[in-house]
Amino acid sequence: MASPETVASPPAPPPSARQGRVRWRRFAALMIPATAAGGVLVVLTAQGVLAAQFAISGIAFTVTADKLDGTGFEQFGSLDNTAPGSPNLQSTGGQQIVMVSAIQSAQLTNLCQSVNLGAINLVLRAGGSKPVQATTLVVDSDQLSGDASFNNIAIGQDASTLSTVPGVTGPLGDFGQQADHVTITNLRQDNYATTAASFTLPGLSMSFQGSGC
Amino acid sequence: MTTEPESRQAPPGAAPPELVPGFDLRADPGSEPTAAPDAIASSPAPPGGRWTHRARLAFRSWRRSRPFWGGLFVVLGGGEILFSEKAPLKVIVHFGLTGLAGYLIPAVMVLCGVLLVFNPQQRLFYAILSVLLALASWPTSNLGGFFLGMLLGLLGGSLAFGWTQLADLPPPKRPKQGAESGGAGMSADG
Numbered sequence: 001m002a003s004p005e006t007v008a009s010p011p012a013p014p015p016s017a018r019q020g021r022v023r024w025r026r027f028a029a030l031m032i033p034a035t036a037a038g039g040v041l042v043v044l045t046a047q048g049v050l051a052a053q054f055a056i057s058g059i060a061f062t063v064t065a066d067k068l069d070g071t072g073f074e075q076f077g078s079l080d081n082t083a084p085g086s087p088n089l090q091s092t093g094g095q096q097i098v099m100v101s102a103i104q105s106a107q108l109t110n111l112c113q114s115v116n117l118g119a120i121n122l123v124l125r126a127g128g129s130k131p132v133q134a135t136t137l138v139v140d141s142d143q144l145s146g147d148a149s150f151n152n153i154a155i156g157q158d159a160s161t162l163s164t165v166p167g168v169t170g171p172l173g174d175f176g177q178q179a180d181h182v183t184i185t186n187l188r189q190d191n192y193a194t195t196a197a198s199f200t201l202p203g204l205s206m207s208f209q210g211s212g213c
Numbered sequence: 214m215t216t217e218p219e220s221r222q223a224p225p226g227a228a229p230p231e232l233v234p235g236f237d238l239r240a241d242p243g244s245e246p247t248a249a250p251d252a253i254a255s256s257p258a259p260p261g262g263r264w265t266h267r268a269r270l271a272f273r274s275w276r277r278s279r280p281f282w283g284g285l286f287v288v289l290g291g292g293e294i295l296f297s298e299k300a301p302l303k304v305i306v307h308f309g310l311t312g313l314a315g316y317l318i319p320a321v322m323v324l325c326g327v328l329l330v331f332n333p334q335q336r337l338f339y340a341i342l343s344v345l346l347a348l349a350s351w352p353t354s355n356l357g358g359f360f361l362g363m364l365l366g367l368l369g370g371s372l373a374f375g376w377t378q379l380a381d382l383p384p385p386k387r388p389k390q391g392a393e394s395g396g397a398g399m400s401a402d403g
Contacts, residue, residue: 022376022377023377027371030370030375055315
């Protein structure tokens with residue numbers, strides 16, 4: 001310290017041998033290969049070779065796609081409850097109906113996902129030239145729209161007996177439907193609850209934008 | 214490139230690192246991300262300020278005896294990834310081990326960051342582990358917490374890896390030391 005000491009404040013003790021500092025060459029010795037490995041992972045994901053897993057809930061998450069081609073489709077209704085005393089959903093007594101849609105394996109063209117982080121949206125786009133491969137896509141949406149066509153649909157099945165997406169079943173006695181195959185064009189899902197999926201993301205691009213998908 | 218010797222023996226005649234003039238830890242621009250507290254130390258102490266000054270110096274001394282910023286960044290990175298992830302247990306278990314890995318990896322990252330601060334003797338292991346976990350979080354956890362958590366983990370792990378104690382640093386070059394232009398066989402890093 002070059003500044004003069006006043007009488008009131010005692011001088012700082014000299015550094016002991018136990019203290020240390022960052023040696024920037026050593027820092028670079030790990031940082032550079034690590035960044036290179038990270039870059040390889042990003043490139044692999046952008047080529048659609050490496051799948052990325054997502055698990056998001058409680059954040060507004062929108063998925064849109066030009067076309068979704070799915071095998072193994074289930075859908076059932078579910079009642080979400082807000083915490084007691086919450087100011088939300090006063091008109092419905094603190095309950096919100098959400099629709100759980102599950103697709104075992106799907107190919108999406110021109111996928112756009114956006115996460116609403118408050119003031120700004122993180123937008124991911126993928127599947128422009130090569131379609132996105134999604135596995136076990138499970139969403140709780142409050143809005144789902146598109147033009148859909150189903151193969152071998154069974155409507156009105158008890159939600160606890162749904163079987164086309166292994167491991168995902170609804171509550172006993174609830175209305176559910178399932179199909180072997182579904183094609184949806186102009187898909188739009190607005191999700192506020194669970195979204196869980198494993199995506200390959202060929203042609204991935206990530207950006208921050210003011211508006212979502 | 215000669216390996217930088219982390220010798221514990223200073224060359225004969227050299228003073229211990231803390232008493233070498235000109236080798237001032239506080240003057241090094243790379244050692245501390247924030248330099249503000251030094252300016253405050255010279256101002257007149259407010260009434261009752263002596264203990265706060267001592268407390269600040271004690272904290273600074275503690276902070277410098279471990280890879281503090283590296284550990285902090287790793288904790289923040291792991292925490293950011295955990296914060297971005299929430300999904301019911303039933304669905305995650307359906308994914309199997311890869312689903313649980315999405316939570317396990319950032320949790321172990323936070324643990325590594327805490328251990329970097331409170332167990333600095335093992336910092337090499339924790340630092341390398343933090344970097345590997347940050348890389349692994351890209352495919353398993355929301356693209357590494359939408360990239361921010363992965364970046365913090367890489368930075369923190371590398372900072373902790375680069376942290377060295379004063380006793381292990383190579384001695385600095387002293388150009389006024391006669392004909393000893395590298396004759397001692399030690400070359401300090403530039």
